[in-house]
Amino acid sequence: MEMPNQRATWRFRLLGRFSVETGGKPLEFRSRLNRTLLATLLAHPGEVVPADDLIDAIWQRRPKNAINSLHVLVKRLRAALGDADRIRAEPGGYRIEVAEGELDLVEFTTLTEAACHAPDEATERARLATALGLWADDLALSPLAEREREELEELRLTALSRRIELDLEAGQAAVAVPELRRLTQRYPLREQFWAQLMRALHQTGAQAEALAVYANARAVLAEELGVEPGAQLRELHAAALTAEDTRWEPVCQLPARIEDFVGRRATLARIGELLEPGETTRLLVVWGQPGVGKSTLAIQAAHRLRARYPDGQWFATLYDRHSGRASAHELLEQLLLASGLPAGQVPARTGARSAALRARLADKRVLLVLDDAAEAAQIAPALPGTGGCGVLITSRRSLLDLPGGRRLRIDPLRTASGIRMLNQMIGADRVEAEREHAEELVRLCGALPLALRIAGARLSLRPDAPLSTLVERLRGERTRLDELAVEGMEVRASLALTYGGLAAPAQVALRRTALLPRTGFQAWALGAVTDGSDGERLVEALTASALLEPCGNARYRTHDLVALFAQDVASEEDQTPSLRSLLDVLLARGEEVHREAARWTEELQPYQGTSRPEVDLPPLDCPPGAWAARERDLLLSVIDQACEAGWHADAARLADLVVPALHLGGGFEMLAAIRRRIAETARAAGDELVAWRADYGRAEASLAEDVSESERTFVACAKAFEELGATTELVFSLTGVAFCRLMRNEPDLATAERAVEIGESGPDLIARCMANRTLAQTLQQVDRTREAVWILKKTSKEAATLSVPSLSAGLLRELARAALRLGDVDTADAACADAAPLLTGNPHDEGWLLQLRSRVETAQGRYCEAATTARRSHDIFTDLGDRRAAASSLIWLADALWHGGDRRDAVALARQARDELREMGSTILAPQAERILAEAARSA
Known part of the structure; x- marks a missing residue:
């Protein structure tokens, strides 16, 4: 397939038959998977689509290693598009970049939103007509998943129904009749189209035809759904029978729609569904946190529902910051006056008012919007007693005690909607000129409409001031709520x-x-x-x-x-006792985590600290290690707060208990940072032993990113532990020094031997085994491999007495490496096989074993299998965030590809891995990469 020019003009069509054009020419995709992936991303322009959603949309049966398959498919799609930056990887998924004018869905959305804000109904009709004109045909052949197709179709039908409603209001009933006949045939279960057809016929004087339409609709609904027509159709049927208007003066009290209303398309559609008139009163509570835009949303939805509630749309505010909360008694008076009841006839007692209101609303179709209700008792007396009416309530609470109601929680806006809101308030040019600051502004406001409205108001007062000025003021968490206040609007209040x-x-x-x-x-x-x-x-x-x-x-x-x-x-109270209680729970739970981790960790034993009281632990719903991974943020936060409170010993112990388990999830930079925090706190308290143990832990975490930095820290730790007389810590530190120098291809036999010598006289068998393993690695590097094999076999027997399977597995891996150096492929293969059953769910162990198995498969001439195994190893380490290990896997992937004849990719990967390892200060595998590059140069 010819690769498109990156600078060509793109056109993506999703509304109807799916197509892609670049430079005016169609771009074909041979792969159905590529079409589905691209279409699914385009259905959510500018949004991060979760990887799991993409996998479910693309494959009917989830493949093994689904994430890897998705990565490969994205790579292929980028290549097919010829635009590597078009599809971007984001945390948790992928996002497609679409410029203005490239995607018909964005144009459709823009036009329909513009229609909502039209100054008059004629303009709204024109904009909706233009939007609907973007649809080429139906979605039957779309590569989108069924759910995505249904959502797009719902957008079209909603816009179409509204445009027809406007046609009818504009006196275009005769023109609408043919279209509505087609729509009722195609969508026979959509009552709104039947109702609009009846209205159109009624307006043209065709009462007999309107009655026939009602009969058809009733028959279809009874046959397909087993239900009678809804209230709207029944009332139109009655109107067609009598051709007379009812004696009622409709009143619309709705406030004006706000011009800068953005987003919420799906929510508006859902409100419309839930407030469809029926045999019983439709009751909906729209609730959410303060400032989330509930009132604005309710007003917007109520305007869109006006045609469904022709007998009136009433609006009552239940809270005013000056006069306070309105009582049920006051609310009833307000609604009775809206119904047309003279003020002198309003009953004096609350119960009588409630009965009078129910009588006034009987068999009417009125929409009540009750804004900012505090409790169910405030509004329950005002609820209609018969069907046909709708009640839309906004509240800061869910009002669970309000019977018969549906509830819809409103969340803050998405970033894209927040940006559009800023565009409306201060101008799109100003926002685009500082796009990054605008996005940060939305984030700092929590995408909360109230906060954004305050920020927009402040910015509009100073049209020449850069957005960065306000952003800088909002960055300070201590003063952010102070900044989010302006003339009658205040987030804190x-x-x-x-x-x-x-x-x-x-x-x-x-x-x-x-x-x-x-x-x-x-x-x-x-x-x-x-x-x-x-x-x-x-x-x-x-x-x-x-x-x-x-x-x-x-x-x-x-x-x-x-x-x-x-x-x-909380700043006015002492929260130290509460923090202490939580820390005690985590320390007790950390003991369980460490007992599980002891099967596969080779870390220093946890710092003992002081004894703590026994606590009741909440039940576990997963293994302790998985619990630690899930509670990672909580654990690190409490360790940091414990340091702030001066509890450095408890912070150190909790870190020692849980960090080995957290290593399995990567994020080494954060783990190194928390160790540094402990070290600083311990030093400030004069506790050098705890401080240097924390520094040792920091060096362990840093190995994944910067070998040279780890070496410097290990050297300092060794010196300090020797002065402190901490023998076990000294052995671990010397072993760390020797290992780092080995990674830098500067084997330090003297340090490795010294670690073994001290370890032999010490009490910690794990430290001794680790020192011997590192000595064996160093001996291999100085061509004393047979000595290394003898040490590894001896140490393996000692390790077998411990309950640390990963230590035994690590020794077997080293034995396999030594066997490969000696050319004994069968022994290496057997050692790998013996190591496999010892894996205990530690992904690091699995990654290293896969890396070694790839080398064995290459030595056996099984190059395709070797490349696949190396890729699996690389993926594991990439997911863990272990850059050094991931780059090492690339070396052996390049080696397998080179021997398999894929020379170009092998050279590229070898060069990439060599450069990455150099950057991290790890050059032990540099000769292997240089060999591939040198052979490639000779071949060229």
Whole structure:
């Protein structure tokens, strides 16, 4: 396939038959998988599509190593497009970059949103017509998954229904009739089209035809769904029978739609579905955290629902910052007046008012919008008693005690919608001129509409001021809430109102969330810092008030601005006892994590510290190591807070207990940082032993990124431990020095032998075995391989007495390496086979064994298998973030490819791996890479 020019004009069509053009010429894709991947990404322009969603869309049956398969498919698609930057890898998935005018879906969305903000109905009709004109045909042949096709089709039908509604209001009923007849045939279960056809016929005076349409609709609905027509069709049927208007004066009290309303397409569509008039009153609670835009959304939705509620649209505000909360008694008076009841006839008692309102609303189709309800009792007396009406309620709480209602929680905007909101408020040119600062501004505002509206208001006051100025002021977490305030709008005041409505235990719980990571925590952690309970009731209370949000896997998080508010209100109390309680729980749980990790870790034994009281631990729903991985952020956060509180010994012990397990998940830079924090705190307290142990742990974590830095730290640790008389720590440090120098291809036999000598006289058998293993590695590097083999066999017998399978597996791997050096491929193969059963779920061990097995397969002439095995090893280390190990795997992948005849890729990979390892200060495999490059140069 001819590769397209990167600078060519692109056109992606998703609305109907899928196609791609570049430079005016169609681009064909031979692979169905490529078409599906590209179409799925285009269905979410500018958004990160999770890898799991892409895999489910592409393959009917999830393949083995699905993530790897997706990586390969993305690479192929990039090559097919000829534009490597078009599809970008993001944390958790992929995102496609689409410029203005390239994708018809973006144009459609822009036009339909513009239609919502049109100054008049004629302009709205024109914009919707233009948007609908982008659809070429139906989606039957689209490569999209069924769910994606249905979502696109729903967007089209929603826009189409609204355009027809406008046609009818503009007196174009005769023109609409033929189109509506086609639509009712194609979508017979969509009652809205039947209702619009009846209205059109009714407007043209064709009452008999309208009655026939009703009969057809009723028959279809009964046969297909077993239901009677809804209230709208029944009322149109009655109107067609009588051809008379009812005696009712419709009143619209809705505030004007806000011009800078953006996004929320799916939510608006969902509100429309839930408030479709029916036999019973439709009741919907739109709820969410303060400032999330509930009122604006409700007003927008209510305007779109006007045609469905022709008897009136009433609006009542239930809270005013000057006059406070409106009572149910006051609300009823307001609604009775809206119904047309004279003020002198409004009953005096609340019960009588409620009965009068129900009588006024009987058999009517009125939409009630009740804004900012505090509790169910405030609005329950105002609910209609018969079907046909709709009630749209906004609240800061879920109002679970309101019977018969549906609930829809509103989340903050996405970044793209936040940017569009800024465009509306301060101008797109100004936003694009500082795009990075604009995106950071949205992030610092938590994509919360109220915060963005405040930021936009402040920026509009100073049109010449750069966005970076406000961004810089918002970066400070201590003052961010102070900055998010302007003339009648204040994020802190909005949050304080919700906080003030909480019960006392929930208020305490919100304050204690300041001790927990913003990335998420489980209920037990909130209980541990609050009242010692399991935390479930506390989580429910805060979630019901939208101050916590679920984030998957029974975890919860606070929105960034809520977290800052929690820190504010917590600053006046001493939270040290709460932190102590949580730390004690984690120390006890850490013991379990370390007992499991002891099967595959070769770290220093944990620092003993002081004894702590026994605590009741929450039940585990997974193995301790998996628990540690899941609670990584919590563990690191508490270690850091323990240092801040001056508890360096407990912080050191918790790190020693859990960090070996956390190594399995990568993130070595963060682990090195927490060790550095412990070392600094311990030194400030004059505890040199704890400080140098933490530095040793930092050197271990740094090995994945910077071998030279690790060596310098190990050298300093060895000197310090010798002065402190810490024999076991000295052996580990000397072993680290020897290993780093080995990685830099500067074998230090003297240091390796010294580590063994000290280890032989010490009590720690693990330290002794590790020192012997490193000595054997060093002997191999100085061509004393047979001596290395003898040491490895002897040490393996000693290691067999320990319960550390990974240590035995590591010795077997070294024995296999030594056998390869001696040309004994069968022994190497057998050693790998013996090591495999000893793997204990440690992905590092698996990665190293796969790397070695690839070398064995290459030596056996099985080059394809060797390349596949090396790729698996590389993928494991890449996922772990171990750059050094991943680059080492590339060396052996290049070796397998070279022997297999794929010389070009082999040379490229060898050069890449050599350069990466040099950058990290690890050059032990440089000769292997240089051999491939030298042979390639000779061949050329």
